[in-house]
Amino acid sequence: MNVEALQTKYPIINWEIYIEGTRKYWKIIRVGNHTKVHHFFDDMLKAFDRDDLVMLWSLVKEKFNSIEPTYDKEREIWVQLKRLFEPDTDDELWKLQKHIHDLAWKIYDSYGVHHMTTEKGIDIYMLVEKEYPLPRGTLTLMLVAKLMVEQDNEMSRELLRKIFM
Known part of the structure; x- marks a missing residue:
């Protein structure tokens, strides 16, 4: 008998800026290539739990440890998470x-x-x-x-x- 959970939480493994026309989004990539895009920071937060926030902060810190954010969306996520955690x-x-x-x-x-x-x-x-x-x-x-x-x-x-x- 094959049983599958109704709701499975996949950990965040990466993020990137997704551009569709003139709009820019944060694309959150989870294990198993499950992705979701978010346009607003608070909408993204509503979809996250504490583990997601901690993981996203570590990924953002790792990326911007060696380079400066260039896109507005990169700067926004960097500033908002930095204010939240530090x-x-x-x-x-x-x-x-x-x-x-x-x-x-x-x-x-x-x-x-x-x-x-x-x-x-x-x-x-x-x-x-x-x-x-x-x-x-x-x-x-x-x-x-x-x-x-x-x-x-x-x-x-x-x-x-x-x-x-």
């Missing part, structure tokens, strides 16, 4: 926090990432287990803004506890 308080995005208004927070349970978006289109992604240099004004705005979670969970309670402290 936040720097001198980063312009972190410096701009005190001027951020109209926040919307999302928490993605599958991989433990907080996603903060402003009306001006500024996105900040933060891994849950790290302590980030959020100024008091940003924390206050986070409290005022609606915390969007699909269900009450430990991660959202932990975030609120840190904000109140």
